[in-house]
Amino acid sequence: MTVAPEPAARDGVPEAAERRLRSGAWSSGLSVADFATCLQMGMDPVGFVQGYAVMQWSWTTNRFGPSAAWGGFTVPGGGYQENYYCPHGYVSPDHRAYGMNVEQRWVEDAWNQGWWLAFDRMMDEARQLGAHGVIGVVDDRHPLAGTGTQEFSARGTAVVVPGADPPAEPFSTLLAGQRLAKLIEAGFAPVSVVAAASSVAMLGNCITTYQLSGTSTGWFAGAGAVTEIAQVGRAQWAVRNLAREQARGQLHGDTLHGTSMDVFEREMGEGSLAIQCVIRGNRVRRFKDFSPLPAPAPVVRLT
Amino acid sequence: MSDLLAAMAALRTPAATAAGRGVTSDLTIDETLLLHSVGWEPVDLVVGVSWWSLPWSSWQWRTGEVGEASQAFAGAMAQATDEMRQECLRAGGTGVVGVAVELSVRSTNIQVALAGTAVRAIDHHPRPPGKGRSAATFVSDLSARDFSLLLRAGWAPVSLVAGASFVIAPRRSASQWAQQKTQSMEMPNLTQALYLARERAMERMQEGAMSAGADGVVGVKLQEGPLAHNARVMRFIAVGTAITLVEVEHRTVSPTMVVSLDDPVVQFAATTLGAQV
Amino acid sequence: MSDDVEGDGPAEGTELTELQGLPPDAVHRLAELQDRPGHKGMFTSDLSVNEFLLVKEVGFHPLGFVMGSSIYHLGLQTRRWSQSQELAKLTEAMYNARELAMNRMDEEALELGADGVVGVRLDVNYYEWGSDTAEFIALGTAVKAEDGTSYRNNAGKPFTSDLSGQDFWTLMQTGHVPLGLVMGTCVYHIAHRGLGQTLRSMGQNTELPNFTQALYEARELAMTRMQDEADQLGATGIVGVRLEEKSHMWGDHTIEFLSLGTAVAKTEDRQIPQPNPIISLDG
Numbered sequence: 009m010t011v012a013p014e015p016a017a018r019d020g021v022p023e024a025a026e027r028r029l030r031s032g033a034w035s036s037g038l039s040v041a042d043f044a045t046c047l048q049m050g051m052d053p054v055g056f057v058q059g060y061a062v063m064q065w066s067w068t069t070n071r072f073g074p075s076a077a078w079g080g081f082t083v084p085g086g087g088y089q090e091n092y093y094c095p096h097g098y099v100s101p102d103h104r105a106y107g108m109n110v111e112q113r114w115v116e117d118a119w120n121q122g123w124w125l126a127f128d129r130m131m132d133e134a135r136q137l138g139a140h141g142v143i144g145v146v147d148d149r150h151p152l153a154g155t156g157t158q159e160f161s162a163r164g165t166a167v168v169v170p171g172a173d174p175p176a177e178p179f180s181t182l183l184a185g186q187r188l189a190k191l192i193e194a195g196f197a198p199v200s201v202v203a204a205a206s207s208v209a210m211l212g213n214c215i216t217t218y219q220l221s222g223t224s225t226g227w228f229a230g231a232g233a234v235t236e237i238a239q240v241g242r243a244q245w246a247v248r249n250l251a252r253e254q255a256r257g258q259l260h261g262d263t264l265h266g267t268s269m270d271v272f273e274r275e276m277g278e279g280s281l282a283i284q285c286v287i288r289g290n291r292v293r294r295f296k297d298f299s300p301l302p303a304p305a306p307v308v309r310l311t
Numbered sequence: 312m313s314d315l316l317a318a319m320a321a322l323r324t325p326a327a328t329a330a331g332r333g334v335t336s337d338l339t340i341d342e343t344l345l346l347h348s349v350g351w352e353p354v355d356l357v358v359g360v361s362w363w364s365l366p367w368s369s370w371q372w373r374t375g376e377v378g379e380a381s382q383a384f385a386g387a388m389a390q391a392t393d394e395m396r397q398e399c400l401r402a403g404g405t406g407v408v409g410v411a412v413e414l415s416v417r418s419t420n421i422q423v424a425l426a427g428t429a430v431r432a433i434d435h436h437p438r439p440p441g442k443g444r445s446a447a448t449f450v451s452d453l454s455a456r457d458f459s460l461l462l463r464a465g466w467a468p469v470s471l472v473a474g475a476s477f478v479i480a481p482r483r484s485a486s487q488w489a490q491q492k493t494q495s496m497e498m499p500n501l502t503q504a505l506y507l508a509r510e511r512a513m514e515r516m517q518e519g520a521m522s523a524g525a526d527g528v529v530g531v532k533l534q535e536g537p538l539a540h541n542a543r544v545m546r547f548i549a550v551g552t553a554i555t556l557v558e559v560e561h562r563t564v565s566p567t568m569v570v571s572l573d574d575p576v577v578q579f580a581a582t583t584l585g586a587q588v
Numbered sequence: 589m590s591d592d593v594e595g596d597g598p599a600e601g602t603e604l605t606e607l608q609g610l611p612p613d614a615v616h617r618l619a620e621l622q623d624r625p626g627h628k629g630m631f632t633s634d635l636s637v638n639e640f641l642l643v644k645e646v647g648f649h650p651l652g653f654v655m656g657s658s659i660y661h662l663g664l665q666t667r668r669w670s671q672s673q674e675l676a677k678l679t680e681a682m683y684n685a686r687e688l689a690m691n692r693m694d695e696e697a698l699e700l701g702a703d704g705v706v707g708v709r710l711d712v713n714y715y716e717w718g719s720d721t722a723e724f725i726a727l728g729t730a731v732k733a734e735d736g737t738s739y740r741n742n743a744g745k746p747f748t749s750d751l752s753g754q755d756f757w758t759l760m761q762t763g764h765v766p767l768g769l770v771m772g773t774c775v776y777h778i779a780h781r782g783l784g785q786t787l788r789s790m791g792q793n794t795e796l797p798n799f800t801q802a803l804y805e806a807r808e809l810a811m812t813r814m815q816d817e818a819d820q821l822g823a824t825g826i827v828g829v830r831l832e833e834k835s836h837m838w839g840d841h842t843i844e845f846l847s848l849g850t851a852v853a854k855t856e857d858r859q860i861p862q863p864n865p866i867i868s869l870d871g
Contacts, residue, residue: 050315140319172319179322183340190340194347197318222367222419234382236390237362237420244360244424245394252335252356259333267337267356269426287356289335295321296314303348303463306566308642308754310863457637464641480715495663495681497688498721502659503611505723510613513653517620517632527631529640531653533727537715545715551632564641568761568863 025058025133038144038165042185046143049189051167054137058163059129063122065151065158087111088246092213092239099214104279107213109243111250115207115284122160123147123203127180130162134178139166141175144184145201147288181290183266195296196265202258202289206250210243210281217279243283247271251285264289336428338409342455349459352433355402359395359425363387367419370541373479376508377544380421380477384414384548385515387423388473395425396448404429406449408458410471412550418540425471430455451552453530465558469525474515475548477538478508505545509535512547525553610695618699621652633729635707639753643706646760648731651700656692657725660685667777667842672802674809675842678775682844685724686710686771690748693726697746702730703739704747706756708769710848714837722836741767742822749850751828759827763858767821767851772813775844776806807831810845823851 037056038046046053088111094104127147134142145164152159164180181198183191191198212220216239248271255264267289274282336353338346346352363383370377399407410427427450451458451468458468480501512533520528531551538544623629633650635643643650662685665677689710697705708728715723730746733739741747749766751759759766778799810831818826829849836844 050313169315169319172316173323175319175322187340190344192314192318194340194344195314197321199322219364220420222365222369233364233366234379234386235364236386237364240362241360241390244362244422245358248358248360248426252358256333256335259335261333263333264335264356265343266339267335269337269356269358271424289337293321295317304345306460306564306641307569307864307866308566308757310568310570310758453637460637460641464644493663494661495677495684496661497685498659498661501721501723502657505659506611506657507613509655509657510611510617513632513655514613514617514620517617517630520630520632521620525630527633527650529633530636531632531634533634536713542715551634561644563645566642566645568758568860569866570863 028055037146037163038184042144045185045189046165046167049192050171051141051143051169053165053167054139055133055166056163057130057133057137057139057142057166058161059126059131059133060162061122061125061129061160062152062157063118063160065118065156087113088208088250090242090246092216094214096214104212104214104217107211107216107239107279109208109210109239109246111246112207112209112282116205119205119207119286122149122158123162123205126160126162127201127203130164131178131180134164134166137166138168138174139178140168140172141179141181141198142166143181143188143198145180145182147201147203181292182288183290187266191265191290191292195294196263196292197295199262199291199293200258202255202264202267202291203287204251204254204258205284205286206247206254207282207284208243208247208250209276210240210283212239212279212281216240220279240281243281244271247283247285251287255287255289259291262291262293265292266290337426338428338455342409345459346430346455347433349462350433351430351459351462353455354404354429354431355398357395357398357402357404357407357427357429359391359393359398360423361387361390361394362420362422363390364420365418370418370479370544375478375504376511377477377479380416380546381475381511381515383421384416384423384473384475387421391423391425392450392471395427395450399429399448399450402429403431404448405431406451406468408451408453408455408468410450410452412452412471412473414534414548416477416538416546425450427452428455430458452550453552457530460564461554463562464564465556465560465562466526466554467557469553469555470519470523471550472516472519472523472525472528472553473548473550474512474517474519475546476508476511476515477544477546478504479544480504508545508547509533512549516549516551520551520553523553524555526555528553610692610699614696615699618652618654618696621700634727635729635753639707642753642757643731646757647734648703649734651702651730651732652696653727654693654696654700654702654705654730655725655727656689656694656696657723658685658688658692659721659723660688661721663720668779670779671777672779672799672805673777674806675775675777678838678842678844679773682775682846683771683773685722686726686773689724689726690769693728694745694748697730697748700730701732702746703732703737704749704766705730706749706766707752708748708750710750710769710771712836720837739765750848751850755828758860759852761858761860763856764824764852764854767823767853768817770814770817770821770823770826770849770851772810772815772817772847773844774806774809774813775842776802776809778802778841778843780841806843806845807847810847814847814849818849818851821851822853824853826851 090109092107142164145162147162149158149160179198180201182201216237219237267287270286272284276282334353335356337356338353343353363386365379365383369379395407407427407429410425413424415422449468450471452471453468528551531549534548538546621629631650632653634653635650662678662681665675667675705728708726711725713723739747747766748769750769751766826849832846834844835842
C-alpha cells in the first residue's frame, strides 16, 4: 500500500505564485453559474490555485519490481501476485512455462508521487491564502512532447467560509456549483479529494498466450475452443480491486462519493498486457441525520 | 446554524467515527437523493470483467453466422454479470444499478467489462407494501434515476440481458450481379442474412429475459455495424434491462405538464399542416 | 468487374425478386413474446424508462420491439447535365426500399396483435457493398391499448408513428390519435450551370431563379406526396413534419428530399390543462 508523501517534504511552489496570491483581486476557474451558487451557499472565493509536477515516465516493464513473497494473492501488505504455471512439463526453450499477474508497485509509486506532489502544491497555495477549502478541483496528466515524461497538474478555486473556524486542513473536492450545494444540503461535508492508481502486468503463460492469439491450431488441448481466458480476467479484476481498496484506505470510515474509474490497457508484446486503473472521487462525511427528500414531482415539458 | 457551517464544524471532528468500511459510490448527488427518496442507498462500487477467446479462423472462409463469436460473447457476458453479482452480495447489497457496459470484440477475443454501484434498501425506512417478491440479486444498466422511477411505479429490475450475433454477409450470385447493374431492386440474400442476424441477437436477449422470469425488457440498445478489424463481418448486439412487476399492478405516475421559460429565442417552425378537404 | 461473384444465390430459375413474408426466425421470436397456455409471454421495447411510464399513463402497454429491413440496390438513372428534373426511377427506388422495410415492421406488429407502433426510426445504412447498395431499416416498439379499444387505422393496420413516448402522451392529451407515419420522397437532379451563365452572374448577389425553382419544386413534390398518404388515411392533420435533404452517395447535384410526419385524427374535444410555467435554475 502506498501512502501520499508528507507535505513538509516537498518544496517547489514558485515565487511568482507567492506574488500572485498576495495581490488583491482574486481569479477563479468557476463558471458564472458555479460562482453564483458558491456565493449563495455562503462561500467566498479567494483565489485560483494550482500545482504541477513533472515525472519521469515509462509504461514498459523489464523488471517486476520488489514484491514480498512468491505465490498466492495477498492484499494489501505485500504486492498482488499470482503465478500461472504451465501444465505441460518441459517442451522447448521458447515455451512459456511460467506466467504471472503482478502488481507494478513502481508504476503506482510514480503515479502517486506525481499526483500528490501536484495536489499538495495546490493545497499549499490555498493555505497561503488562508483558505478553508478548495472546490472544483480538476486534475490532469499528459505527456510532455517527446520527452518521456508526464506532467501532473491540479487546479481549483480556494474559498473561505465567513463565520466558520478554519479547519485543521483545508477541505478539497472535485465538485462545485449546484452539485456541491446539493451535497451539503443532503447532509454531507466535503473532506478531501481521493485519488488512487493501480497497475498490474499480465505476463501470459503458454495457455494464456495461446488463447489470446486465437486458439485455432496446435497440439494444445482446447484447439479451436471458445473459452474463458482466466489469467486475463483475473488480472483485470485485480487491477480494479486494488485501486478500489487503495481508495478505501484513504477514507478512514467516511464515504466516497461521485467516483470515476478509468482503466487503460496496453499490449507489451505477445501475450502480455499492462493494465492501469485510476479511481478519483470525493471523501465526504455525514454531519446531519438522514432525512429523505419528499418524492419529486414528475413533469413533461412542452418545450 | 446553516448547513455549510454545520458541515465545516463536522470537519473538525476526528474521522473514523462512522461504523463500517466506508461506502463507495459512483452516483451523482442527484441520483443519491432520488435513491434515498424511494428508501434505498448506495453501498459499494462493484465490477465484473471477463475475457473469452475466439479461434482466429472463425472469421475466415465462410458466410453466414459466426457461431463461436456469439458463444464467446454470451460466455463473457454471463461470467462478468455473475462476478458482479458476487461482489454485490459480498458488499451486502441487494442489486447493482447504473452499470456501464463496455464491450470489445477483437479478432481473437471478446471482452466484457461492467462497473456499477451496488445498492440496498435502507433498513429503518418504511417500504411501500407490495407482493414482497424479492428477486435474486439484480444487475441493471438503468441509471439510479430510472431505477427510482420504476420502483415508484411498482416495477423492479431483474437482470441485464444481452444477445449478440455476428454474420459474414454472403456475396452476390453471378446472375443477380449482372441484373443489378442498372436495375433498382432488393437484394434478397443480403437482406435475409442481416435480418437473420438481427433477429437472432434480439432472440437471444429475449431468452435471457425469459429465463430470468421477467415481465419485459426496457431500454433495448442495438449496436450494429461492421467490425473494426474486419469490415465484412456485421455485428448486432442488443442490450437491455429485464424488469418485473412487483406491486399488484402498475402505479400511474400522473405527471404534470410544464412550460419551461428558459428558451431565449423562439424559432418559427411550421409543424402542423392541415390535410386538404 | 468486381471480384465478388462466387455463387451463394438461389438455384437457377428460382430467382427471388423480393423476400416474401417474414423470416422464420422473426416469427419464432415474436411467438415467444406472446402469452400461450403453459407459456408466459413478455414484452421487449427500446423505450426508455420515461417513455415506458408515459405510454402506460395513456393506457397502452408495450408488446415487443419490431423491425423490418431491406437491402436495396439503387440502379442507374440517366440524367441530363444541364436540366433540372426529378429522377423518377430513383425516387421510386428510395420509396420502395423504405416501404419494404416499413411493411415488414408492420407485419411483425400485426403478428403481435398490436394497435400501433411508436418511436419508429427510419435509417439508411451504407456498409461495404459499394455506393449503390444500402440497407433501409425501420425500428420501433409495438404497443396495444389495455382497455381493448382498437386503434388500428382505416386500412386495418396498426398505426405507426415516429413520435417518442413523450410526444405520444402529449398528443393523446389533446384528444388526437396517431394514424400512421406518412412520407413523401423526391430525388431531384439540379442542373449544372453552363459557363456562360456562371460568368454573367459572377460578382453579383442575385437570385438564381433556376435553382430556386428546382428546389422549390422538389420540396413541394415530396410534401404533396406525404399529404396524399395522410389523405388516404383520413387524417385531419400531420404533426412533427420533418424535411430531410440528403445527397446519399450521388454527389452534390442530386438530392433526395424526404418529408416525414405522423398523420393524426381528432377523436374527442379535449384541451390540455393549463401547463405550469417553470424556470430552471440549473442551466
